[in-house]
Every structure is written in C-alpha cells, then in structure tokens.
Amino acid sequence: MRQENVGLATYKGYVLDDFQRQALAFIEQGRSVIVSAPTGVGKTLIADYLIEKAVAEGKRVIYTAPIKALSNQKYRQFKASLGEEQVGIITGDIVVNSNAPVLMMTTEIYRNMALTDPARAADIHYLIFDEIHFIDSDRGVAWEESIIFAPRHVRLLGLSATIGNLEQFTGWLSEVRQEPVALVVETHRTVPLIHRFYNFGTGIASLTEINKASRRGELRASDHRQLVHAIRKHYLPALCFSFSRRQCVDRAKELLREPSFLGREAVDRVQKTLKEYGDRYNLEDHASFTLLSRLLHKGIAFHHAGLLPVLKDLVEELFEQGLVKVLYCTETFAVGVNYPVKSVCFLEQRKFDGRSLRPLSAQEYMQMSGRAGRRGIDQRGYVFTLVANPDVVELTDYSKRAIEPIGSQYRLSCNSILNLMRRGMEEQVAIAYRSSFAQYLNHRERSRLEHELASCETRRVELLGYICMAEGQDNCPVQYRRMQSKLRGLQREWLRYRRRYLERKCRALEAQVSAVIPKNCPPVTQNRCRRAKRQLGKLQEEATFLAERLSALPTADDWLERYNRIKQRLGHLGYIDGNEILARGELASEINFQEILITEFVFAGMLDELTVAEICSVLVGIDYSARYSDFTSRQRLPFLRN
Template sequence: MKYKEFTLDPFQEDAIHSIEKNHSVVVSAATGTGKTLIADYIIDKSIKEKKRVIYTAPIKALSNQKYRDFIHEYGKDKIGILTGDVVINDRAPVLIMTTEVYRNMLLEHSIVPDLSYVIFDEVHFMNDPERGTVWEESIIFSPKTVRFLCLSATIPNAAVFSQWIRDIKGHEVDVVTCDKRAVPLQHFLFDNEAGVTTARELKRMAEMEENYRMLQARKRKVKKRSLRPKPNPPNHLYLVEYLQENDMLPTIFFTFSRKQCWENGLECAKEFDFTSDQEKAEIIEEYNAIIPAKFRSMRSMQNLRSMLVRGIATHNAGILPMAKELVEILFSRGLISVLYATETFAVGINMPARSVCLQSLRKFDGRTFRYLYSKEYYQIAGRAGRRGIDKQGFVFAMVDKGYDDIPKIISITTKDVEPIVSQFSLSPNMVLNLVDNYDDYKIEEILKQNFGYYMLRKKRKRQVRIMASFNNLKRKLTKNDYIDKRTNRLTAKGRFAARLYADELLLGELLFNGTFNRLSETDINVLLGAIVYEPRRADKFYTKIKHPKVKVDMSNKLIRKRLKEKHLALVDDLVRSWSEGCEFKKLLSKSNLAEGDIIRFFRQIIDRLGQIMKAESSLTDKLKNSAKKIDRDVVAVEFY
C-alpha cells in the first residue's frame, strides 16, 4: 500500500485499516519508524469527509512545529492553533493544541462540532507525575463519538491501555506495534580514559579497577574508599572530535543545563569550524533576515552568531523564540554540525541527526538528581539516525567509570520497558466542574473511569483514595464558599474558579475581595507576575524593593498560603518597567533571567489575564488594557 508516495510498512497499513473501520488506534512504535504518517492519513481523510481533527501535543514547541508543517502541507485556511495564550483560526478543520487546552475545552463543554479524531502525540506523557493526569482526563471526558489515535514510543502495556479506553468509551481500540527502527541504533559510552566503548566493556573495566583497589587497600591496611580516584568528568570536545573523525556529524548534544549548553557551544566554537565560506554567507543572510537589528547587539545574539557561522548552535528555552526558529531552520538545512540542546528538543520535534550525545545520564528533575528513566533515554536516543539518509544512528552517553553506576546505566540503555501508569489526580477546578455538571452518582462513575482504578479495580484501594480526595476537596471548597452547602450548587465564586485552570482558588479570593477592581492595570500585571513566577535558585533581580508596591489584603488564609509577598517585591520592577514601555534590551539589565524565560513569564501573565477575562466579563476592558501593556514587541509573537 502506498500513501504520499511512500510504501507503507505493515504497522502503518494495519493502523490505516483500523482507521477505515472507525476504530481508535494505539500505535506503539520506536522513534523514527513513521508514526506521524498515520496522523497525516487521518487528517487527509477528515478534510475530505468535511470532518474535523484535533492534534494534541505535550509541549508548545511541538505544537508550533506541527502548525508550520501542516500549514505547508494543507494550507493556512485548513489549520488552526490554540495554545492557551494564542488562538489562530479556531474554526479550521484541523486544530493543533496542547493537551491541557483540549482538556479545558472538555471541562467547559466547548465541544468541537463534527470532530472525528483526537490525535494524542507522545501519549506516554501520561506517565508525567505533574501533568499526566491531563491525558487521562482528556480521554475520560471526550465524547463517545470521538475516536483516538494515540502515538507513542514503545509501550509495554499497550494492550492493557487500549482495553481501558475500550471499556470506558465503548468502541473498538486496536493496538499496532513496531519495535524495529527504520534506521537501527548503536549505543556507546564515552569515558575520558576508556574513550568510546560499550556499557558492558566499561563495566568489565570498572570491576577490574575496583578489584585492584580492594587489593591495594588490604595491602596498605586502609579503607578502600580512600583509594577511590578523583572525579574525571568526560570532555565534550573530545567526543566532538571523535564524531568528526568518524563521519558521525551532524550531532545533537543533549545536556540538562541551559548554562552548560551555552558554555559547551562557545567552547566548541573556539576549537572547531565546520562551515565553508559559502555556508557562512548563507548563515549570516538567514541570521539577518530573522533577527531584527535592534536585537543583534545583545550579548546572547552575538554569542549565538559566533557559533552559527562555525556550524555550531544552542537550542533551549532560555533563548529568544526567534533565535530558536533560526537554529531550527539552519539545522534542517544541514548548516549546523553540532547542536547543544536541552531535553525539550527531543520531544517530538522532527529534526534528527546522524548521532546523538548525552552529556550525562543523570539530571535534576526539580526535586532531586537521578538517573534517566529508560523511556527518557530512548526519547533522546531516538533523534539519532535520519531515515533515507543514514544506514545507522549512533548514540553516545558521557560517563565517568569511577563514579557512575555502570549496572544502572546498562539497565537504562538496554531496553525501553517502562509501562504507562495512572497519574490521575483531582484539582479544585475539576471538583468544581464535576459538581456543576453531574450528580453524585455520575461523579462516582466518572472517577471510576481513571486508568489507575481500571488497573486496581479488584483491590478497590485506589478508588477509596480517589473518592476520599474528592470528598475532602469538596468540603474545603464548600467551607470557602465555592459550593453552596444548602443547594450543593456552585456559588458565584465557584463558577468563576471553575473557568480557571491554574491558581483558581487564589484568583477566586482576589477577585471576590475586590483586589482586581482596586488595582491599576499595571499593578494587576505585577500581581499576576508574582503569582506565576517560578523561582530558580540562580535568579537575581537587581532592583531591590523592600516592601511591595502592590498592596494585597493578606488576612485571607487562602491568599496568605498561595501568594508570596516577597515575589510581589521581586518581580515588580521587571513587570512594571515592561508594562510602562521599557525597551526589551534595557529590561535585560534588571535581572539575570534569560530572554526566553522573560518572554515566557510575560506570556504566562497574558494567559492568566485571558482566563480571568473569560471567566468574569465585568473586568474585560480593564484586563484588555493590562494585556496590551505586556503583549507587545518581542513578546507579541504569533506563537511559540
């Protein structure tokens, strides 16, 4: 069978046959096997049949890439995008959105008419401890008439996952699997002393050294740990040199630190030059076309330019969105040989390379430093090997054999074995929406549809916990006047909070104590900035304000618990200056926040303003003016 001039693989044919039967399909296939071709088929079919499709992605970067790709493929009139703070062509037959936006639409009963399929790209994100519940809720609350295409890297429990969907939605769900990559991968480790080697060979070497230390410790009558070698972290430049000598470029060099991305890129640019004079001219021309003159004098842009002309780049959330777009364009044209990127570049973005390198197999996950899960490793490794170009892809992980846990590394890099598990959890917003739309019997029925209950239904323990959580949250919401105790209906405050999908209780209290009516448009921006600000240890704000200029009544326990007064002082100068017309370049001198972080911070403020306007029409004019003060210049782009 052929589609789009491609001869389809058996798993692609199987998926298409299932789609023709109007079944849902769970596709569990290794990265790089061509899963997205199945999504393309659904989109083509739906457009021809005048039906509609929703394509959900776990991150905005993937949503944006799909938006660009689909516009090129189907035309601008056929494609829309909704990412919370940006809405473009929302009546289009194909809508691209983050999974959170789709879930929110379902809770608001904003059903897309003539919707045939919802495509969940990277559905294994359901495993994410913080966000995974969104995927589960999206499946549970979707209309029974809608079918799903769930795309994922290898899912060991795909059959159980599909049976869960079949049971709660009442239609056929087929599983299609493909473990064989179109471009096979070779996996290596790189140690400063051992060089490029395999995990098992490095384990043998490490064991020999350990045995030698034990013998020496006995001879000298000292503790073995006193003879442990000093840390010897591997050098990325040695690995780049190896890749160049062995024709394994281009490479994506993943590191879990933005700062390290920049440092590595600048170090690499001092040692290597991968571009010809003609390529340099092409890179500079593209740089000047995309980066406006007023931003080119920024240090980050100068550093990026110095790397780009040598075929080296960095890609992370801290750089300007336009700079990320530039890097992606140059990389896709083959003008970048070494790209230092953070983990988000591995999520679905279709920009493979001949090789992939990992600076470490350990990362900080927001709570602790830990080794990667095998699924995380394979998500990154899957970027190696370009279909139709490379016969093999190469994956290199940098390790220190004296300190790294080699058996653990072997288990990570041997097989992608982590199943999908339930992360279903209840938020105040969900409880309010359940109370507003369903009776107690139906609420219990809905809660029983979660994947965790399906997996543990015989033990009942999970459901007891979920029902207890629901009742506990409902009591708190009733106590704080979000639910009327007498009628069991939402109060005005409850109806407002039910339309918000972040900080709903804090914003509910602030609205109903008159804070938004009292504050100026700029002060509202500062307040929302303090609410959305997520501090990092290294963050510095250079304007010291001892006492917040924005005064908030902190006597309310919910406000006191959720709003940090010190954040009101910290972000004041940054948000106030931008709201009052400060130039972006000058704004950078007010903190050490990266350009991309500042823009994302402001977009979060705009997102909250939009949610409040949607939930409370009396504030629309005032909050529109607040948004105009923020949504300008480099912040006011179409999408990220």
C-alpha cells in the first residue's frame, strides 16, 4: 500500500527518504504499519519517530526485540535522548524503571505480559516489533501470540529487511488485527553491496573467477587470517561471522599473531575503558575479561550469546567507538543491532541449526551481509566469503537468490493453555488457532489446492471430450492395430519354435481379430485421441498429488484435538482439576520453557538444597542447545559409539 509523500521532509537532521515519509504519514493517521527495507537505510528512524511522538502525547509504547543486545542498545539510545525517567528495560538479565512510558523488552516478555497481565498490556498504545521476521524462528510462537492477544486499540509497527512473502504477511496482520495494516516497501540500498569471494590462490575474486580457478586446480587451502590480511588495508572495520561460539573465540586468539590494528592513541582509549569496566564490575580475575583485554588492545574481539552481559556491553561500546577493527561473532550480532561496518566476512556458508549441518538461507545471508556499508561514510559495502577448501564442489552466490517466504511456528504449549485458563479465556483456544499465521497460510494453501483441483477436473472433462467411446476397446483403430501387431509377433514365434501352446494362442488371437470391425477414425482424430489419453494420465497423477497435499493440511478439529490431549495430560499430572488450576499449574504458567520438567523438579524438592549457581547450572542443562560437535563426537571417540 502506498500513498503520496506527505508530512515531514527532515527528522533529526536527516533528509527523509520517500519510504520513511510514507511510513510516518501512516503513523500520523493512526495506522499500523509494516516496513520492509534493506539493512542500513533507516528503518529504525521510523521507530524513533513513533516513540518520540508517543512520549509527547503522553502515551505508552513498547519496543520489542528478539535479542537482549538490541534491547540494551535501544535502551541506552533512548535514555540519552528522552531522559532516564522516560525509559525502562525488562530482559532476562535486568529490570530498570518497569513503569516508564517507553519500555524496551524481548518479545517473549511482552507475550507473557499480554497473557498474564492484561490490565498492564491494555495501558499500551503502540507496539514495535523489530526484526519481525523472527515470527518464523523456533521462538516464533511468542511473536504470534503477542500479535494475536495484544488489545485491539494497540497499533503495531513491524520492521524487517528479510520477508519474502510480504503481501501474505500483511494480509494476515490485517485480518487478525481487524484493521487495514499499511505496507511500506523499499528495495534500494543507499550504500550498495559488492559481493566477492576469497581464496589464497586467487585473492579477492568474483564467483566466476573462483570457479575458473577451481577447474584449473589453482585454489589453495585458506583460513580466516589470510582473508583478514587481504582486507586489512582497505576494508576495515569488519565483522567475521562464524557459526560456533568456540570458533569465534579460537579464531580471535589466532589473529593475535598479526600486527596490531590500532594506533597508540586508540590503545590508550581501549585501556581506559577496560579499567573502567574492570573496576566497576570487579572483572580483573575473570578469564574471558583477561582474554578480551589482550585482544582489544590489538583491535580484535569476539561476541556471542554465551558471553556475560557486561562483557558484551564492553565489546559493543568499543565497537561503536570504532576501536574494534575485526570482530568475530555469531549471527546474533546481525539481528537489529545498529553497528554497521565497511565489510562483512563469511567464514563458511554452512551452519548447524541444532538438528543438522545445512547451507545458509538467503534470508540469513542478507540479514548478516546487510551490516556492511556505513551510510554517510562508505560509498560501498563489501561482503567477502572465504573459500577455505580447495576441493570445494559448489559455492552459492546468495546475492542473486530470492529471499525465502516466512512461515509460522505457532503451536500449543502447556504454558499457553494454562495462561488462557488463568484468564478464563479457554474459549480463545479455537480463536487463537483461527487467528494464527499458520491457519491463515493453511487457508490460503487450501484455497489454492482446491482451485487447482477444480482446474484439473475442468481439464479432465475437456480431455474426455477428445477421447471416443471406443477408446481402449477392440474396435478402437489404435487398439485394433496393436492386436494385429501382437498377432504377427506370435505367428513369427510359432513358425520359429513350433510349440503347441503358441499355436493355441495364435488361433485364439486370430479369432478375436477377425471378429472385430474397427471404427473408421481419420488419422487426425486418432492422434488427438492418443494425445488426450497421455495428458489425461498425467492430469490424474497431478490431481492425486494435489488431493494428498490437501488432505495433509491440518484443520481446526486437529488443533482442538491436540488441545484436549494436552489438557487431559495436565489433569493426569495434577496441574489442573477440571477448569481449576492447581498449585503445579500456577507455577508452570509462569515458566516459558520446559515448564513441566522444571515444575516437577520444584515439587520433588530437587532444587531445595542447591545454591543459586547450582540451580542456574541445572537450568542451563535443561535449556541446552545442541552443537554440531555433539553429533560428530561419536565419530571421533570410539567408546561413545557403544
């Protein structure tokens, strides 16, 4: 949806682009808006405007983000611009000024608020979803329930750079929110990206040049240090994405062998910041702080979700000041955090997703590569992919791939059912399913399949009109010729072998052929009949495939059946008694992962004698995310195979 460019021409000293002016105009009209634009073109400026507008009008606004790093960054930004009393933050690590007009939080926390504290959620006027495409992640249920259960008066602003089916997504939002949600799309990057590959045998090269070198056997074994050395002079600062926390640390340590990336003045600034953090948080004896100190003195760092929050803050602060020139990081650093660089390096094109080692998706690649190119600083951003293996068989040019459409990860959980029961909203289960993005996509897919099946039936009737009534019978000219051909073959075989059973078969077939008077169909009609029969066979196969896909789509009855099974299980376990929530159920409703297991631990007294540190260790084990090495260790260690 588009409209004329109206409203503000500048904001915060920036001349607004057309898509920003369109989005702000929709916000001024009180509309919900989805903004899709490449990373680095100024999507967050729209959120900044909305937050300042809400504060000026005395309204409350919540800014949700998929990761704590982004929540922390926005909290620091708005605390500086709006004042400490106007801004608060709620994450799993910290709660500050929770009643402030502007709250930063992760999406899961807002979802919990919407389900467990509807009075507080009703006080919100605007809800901002940064990186809203996370609705298709393993955590996507939090996004869907936040959207479904947000009060109707709340207006939404969704920001993303990587949604392949925007029309579908906006259509669902309009349906579930019962309002026409505006869509603003920008496809042009202010700072264009240059995509290149690197191998020690070729240097920085295009994919075509890499493929030619591969065919000539000119590729060499290469590593990240050689890549960093190649880009050191012209392409720093750089993000080097590695999809393993351990590799981030190990590769940063390996780069210590290189000369420092910082001058004396920059080293002094780093030392000052390190001393401030060390004194403030008593970090001098912490192993990760000691290692980061060595790295940061040379302009190197690593960043991943397993770092202590204070150490992540340290790295982010120095990176923002331009004192980190090479940062080894996992993909979490690319999620919304506004730390653009001159170049982005991919150290591999495959990642372990907790289940298997798979190629990157175009969405993941675009999300990470979009960090390259600093608006107002760089004329171009650069993306380099390391070709480490000289025997590489296939490389993907992600710059030419379309972004995949997003789907739904919505599912019923014990936690969501218990919370609906607590709020007396059991009847909302069917509504929640009918309102989910999954059901919206299923409905559209069902309509599409039914339409294609109807088209198949129409085509089938049309083809049957070209096939005469004699088709497949003996008097069909085509079938009659086949019988004659078969008879001649039998006669040749009988003349050769003189077997009695062949003689009997020949006489029987001769009698059958002589009794037939074939229809006198012209050749054109016969050819058309044959073609129609072949097409009819293919059409029947297609119709069978479509019917199988249609029958496999889940229905509302399937959803309600699952709901009843979970509720029955909760009753057997002592979490509910009919529609009454018991003590176990009250506790489980407040836990958002492995709620049944943790509740059983508590009621069995297994945590009673543990220290806080020991309880944290148990919870980490419960919420453990599998790593690729967990699956490959059996191959390396023979005793594990037994």
